[in-house]
Amino acid sequence: xxxxxxxxxxxxxxxxxxxxxEEVRLSNQTIWSLTVCNLPxxxxxxxxxxxxHYSIPLEEVKAxxxxxxxxxxxxxxxxxxEACLMVRKPALELFTYLKNSNFAHPAVRYVIYGERGTGKxxxxxxxxxxxxxxxxxxxxxxxxxxxxxxxxELMQSSYKKERLxxxxxxxxxxxxxxxxxxxxxxxxxxxxxxxxxxxxxTEQGRPLGEVVEQGLxxxxxxxxxxxxxxxxxxxxxxxxxxxxxxAVDGVNALWGRTTLKKEDKSPVSPEELTLVYNLRKMMMxxxxxxxxxxxxxxxGSLFKPSSAYLPHELLGKEGFDALDPFVPVLVPNYSQREFxxxxxxxxxxxxxxxxxxxxxxxxxxxxxxxxxxxxxxxxLAGPL
Amino acid sequence: xxxxxRRLLRAGGxxxxxLVVAAGGTRSQTLRLIYTTTAAWKKNVAxxxxxxYTEAFIKKQIEEFNLGKRHLANMMGxxxxxxxxxxxxxxxxxxxxxxxxxxxxxxxxxxxxxxxxEQRKIQWGEDGRPFHFLFYTGKQSYYSLMHDTYxxxxxxxxxxxxMAAQDLPPQKEKKNLVGSRWLTKTELExxxxxxxxxxxxxxxxxxxxxxxxxxxxxxxENYIKKFSREISAQLxxxxxxxxxxxxRGVAFSTGxxxxxxxxxxxxxxxxxxxxxxxxxxxxxxxxxxLQDREQLLFPFQFLDRVGKHDMVCTVSGGxxxxxxxxxxxxxxxxxxxxxxxxxxxxxxxxxxxxxxxxVKERKKPGQEGARRKFTWKKR
Numbered sequence: 001x002x003x004x005x006x007x008x009x010x011x012x013x014x015x016x017x018x019x020x021x022e023e024v025r026l027s028n029q030t031i032w033s034l035t036v037c038n039l040p041x042x043x044x045x046x047x048x049x050x051x052x053h054y055s056i057p058l059e060e061v062k063a064x065x066x067x068x069x070x071x072x073x074x075x076x077x078x079x080x081x082e083a084c085l086m087v088r089k090p091a092l093e094l095f096t097y098l099k100n101s102n103f104a105h106p107a108v109r110y111v112i113y114g115e116r117g118t119g120k121x122x123x124x125x126x127x128x129x130x131x132x133x134x135x136x137x138x139x140x141x142x143x144x145x146x147x148x149x150x151x152x153e154l155m156q157s158s159y160k161k162e163r164l165x166x167x168x169x170x171x172x173x174x175x176x177x178x179x180x181x182x183x184x185x186x187x188x189x190x191x192x193x194x195x196x197x198x199x200x201x202t203e204q205g206r207p208l209g210e211v212v213e214q215g216l217x218x219x220x221x222x223x224x225x226x227x228x229x230x231x232x233x234x235x236x237x238x239x240x241x242x243x244x245x246x247a248v249d250g251v252n253a254l255w256g257r258t259t260l261k262k263e264d265k266s267p268v269s270p271e272e273l274t275l276v277y278n279l280r281k282m283m284m285x286x287x288x289x290x291x292x293x294x295x296x297x298x299x300g301s302l303f304k305p306s307s308a309y310l311p312h313e314l315l316g317k318e319g320f321d322a323l324d325p326f327v328p329v330l331v332p333n334y335s336q337r338e339f340x341x342x343x344x345x346x347x348x349x350x351x352x353x354x355x356x357x358x359x360x361x362x363x364x365x366x367x368x369x370x371x372x373x374x375x376x377x378x379x380l381a382g383p384l
Numbered sequence: 385x386x387x388x389x390r391r392l393l394r395a396g397g398x399x400x401x402x403l404v405v406a407a408g409g410t411r412s413q414t415l416r417l418i419y420t421t422t423a424a425w426k427k428n429v430a431x432x433x434x435x436x437y438t439e440a441f442i443k444k445q446i447e448e449f450n451l452g453k454r455h456l457a458n459m460m461g462x463x464x465x466x467x468x469x470x471x472x473x474x475x476x477x478x479x480x481x482x483x484x485x486x487x488x489x490x491x492x493x494x495x496x497x498x499x500x501x502e503q504r505k506i507q508w509g510e511d512g513r514p515f516h517f518l519f520y521t522g523k524q525s526y527y528s529l530m531h532d533t534y535x536x537x538x539x540x541x542x543x544x545x546x547m548a549a550q551d552l553p554p555q556k557e558k559k560n561l562v563g564s565r566w567l568t569k570t571e572l573e574x575x576x577x578x579x580x581x582x583x584x585x586x587x588x589x590x591x592x593x594x595x596x597x598x599x600x601x602x603x604x605e606n607y608i609k610k611f612s613r614e615i616s617a618q619l620x621x622x623x624x625x626x627x628x629x630x631x632r633g634v635a636f637s638t639g640x641x642x643x644x645x646x647x648x649x650x651x652x653x654x655x656x657x658x659x660x661x662x663x664x665x666x667x668x669x670x671x672x673x674l675q676d677r678e679q680l681l682f683p684f685q686f687l688d689r690v691g692k693h694d695m696v697c698t699v700s701g702g703x704x705x706x707x708x709x710x711x712x713x714x715x716x717x718x719x720x721x722x723x724x725x726x727x728x729x730x731x732x733x734x735x736x737x738x739x740x741x742x743v744k745e746r747k748k749p750g751q752e753g754a755r756r757k758f759t760w761k762k763r
Contacts, residue, residue, distance in 0.1 A: 115669075307669060364658075364690035364691050365685060367658065367690075368658050368677070368684070368690050368691065369674065369677050369681060371666070371667060371668040371677075376668065380674070
């Protein structure tokens with residue numbers, strides 16, 4: 001296996017020259033094996049593997065990503081019967097940062113940003129999978145925008161009078177959290193007693209799983225359960241027994257505006273929501289032993305123009321100050337090589353059925369029309 | 385009786401003459417119109433019989449015009465001696481501003497010969513005897529013209545025979561007919577001041593052709609020049625500009641295009657990657673709709689140069705579809721410089737280089753839109 005990968009690496013080094021020369025007619029099979037082939041999903045992806053796809057076994061997908069993947073990607077997984085992610089530079093960058101980070105220092109915040117459809121969420125999912133493989137505790141919030149809009153039930157919080165609870169969202173998140181981090185829930189113990197109501201309470205020293213069960217059973221207190229989970233994890237991660245990855249998609253929702261209204265039609269600001277309040281506390285860098293990786297998203301954002309994609313535009317002043325020392329990671333459109341790789345992947349999976357799509361001219365046309373934007377390419381390749 | 389005779393003769397001069405019956409007795413000379421043709425309704429000013437404006441009247445009008453011109457020059461504070469017709473027009477437009485759309489309806493002051501159309505003067509004298517010997521043919525000017533032209537032709541033939549007899553080579557200096565055309569039928573009618581038929585006109589032109597094409601026809605050049613006009617606006621062959629090079633040594637060329645109300649200017653650079661910028665914004669952001677991007681793709685795809693050029697465009701006006709069409713035309717025009725003539729011809733036949741003439745049609749009164757009528761109600 002080692003020599004095989006060596007060979008692959010050697011062939012790859014000569015790849016740029018091969019790809020540049022137009023006279024060399026590589027058969028589809030060789031291109032497939034050289035550029036796109038499914039790597040075994042090892043955790044040690046390096047720059048050599050840039051541009052290539054690797055597949056995740058479907059059981060792992062269900063375990064690690066109960067709620068994280070974008071909808072279109074989920075459909076693709078169902079169609080192709082496999083989940084293949086492309087290894088791209090931003091993800092590799094994040095891996096190096098995470099590998100070299102010192103966990104005694106406060107948690108570093110990484111903000112993945114980029115134009116619409118360039119692959120920020122997919123990068124985040126890649127990082128989540130990587131960390132899950134390494135055995136970290138993953139707190140994955142798939143889309144923070146879902147918590148600040150379209151909420152059918154808003155209840156007044158029993159814990160604090162002026163805050164508002166969102167039982168539905170909280171309970172769905174708890175369910176997904178349970179599926180993704182089963183074994184951690186047994187290990188982590190609560191450090192204080194929590195009283196949920198007149199008759200329910202969780203003693204000190206009980207496993208965290210009980211808190212989660214409580215939240216799922218008693219939907220009214222689900223938001224408080226979420227808050228408890230976050231607090232416990234934050235308190236205990238610096239002890240060093242496990243690493244924590246807080247992965248939030250659409251973090252700009254936490255500091256924007258909401259579309260929710262109270263009963264007296266006055267607008268709700270994000271701090272008044274329990275979930276958002278607790279999550280904000282998690283995003284502060286006053287704890288160590290883990291990392292915070294977030295994504296900005298314009299697609300679900302409220303009251304933001306569609307051309308905004310930079311951190312300070314989408315986060316606003318408040319959010320920017322709150323997240324202030326962060327490491328920005330830009331996700332660009334596909335490079336030449338990545339585009340070729342994606343194109344050959346679709347070709348190999350027999351997704352491009354149109355005869356003209358299989359020609360060189362068709363490839364150029366796709367490249368032009370999509371502008372090397374991953375989302376556009378995916379939408380274009382759909383009907384073909 | 386003489387007067388009635390005259391009237392009949394006048395009526396007979398028109399084509400499709402009206403049938404007139406002199407009814408009644410000798411005392412009352414009432415004329416009753418029985419039948420007219422449509423040709424009689426059309427007003428031929430030039431051939432409408434004896435002039436309505438007498439010569440003296442026209443002369444007086446000319447005097448008044450000149451006097452008025454001097455007055456106007458004085459009013460405007462300019463020199464009466466050097467007051468041209470353009471100055472008159474400007475002065476009138478200044479003194480009598482009008483908002484009417486039709487230029488012919490606005491106040492104007494022109495020389496009487498332009499206002500009062502030329503008409504045929506009375507063709508016979510006081511004794512009733514016509515002046516011209518061909519008067520009774522009905523089309524005296526036409527037949528006299530044919531007569532003169534045939535005389536010239538005979539002249540030329542005589543000259544030719546003389547040259548042949550003297551064994552001199554016939555002069556081969558042909559007048560260049562390329563940049564000139566013969567008079568049109570209307571122009572000839574205006575010249576002769578009488579109506580012609582198509583047949584007459586074609587016979588005359590045939591005679592002129594014969595005159596010109598015969599050797600030694602140059603003798604009568606002066607005569608022929610009266611009947612030919614220059615065609616000034618020749619068909620211009622579209623000039624394709626050569627490639628320019630900017631400071632980095634990259635070849636580029638510009639093009640302009642329009643569609644509906646959009647105007648676009650485009651600079652196409654060589655050695656590119658297919659990156660396109662519109663008004664400083666990336667093409668994916670400016671044209672989020674696939675249809676517009678397909679329009680931009682078309683010229684490049686046609687020439688198989690999809691990823692090879694970069695493009696920087698500026699576009700204004702119109703909506704998203706018309707802006708896309710304008711950029712398409714502009715880029716096709718710019719690409720002509722990069723490409724062989726054959727491919728330019730292919731592009732032209734594909735319709736990439738033609739300006740789309742469709743614009744929004746005017747809404748008409750009495751209708752709801754350009755074509756849509758109001759809902760028809762039975763009652």
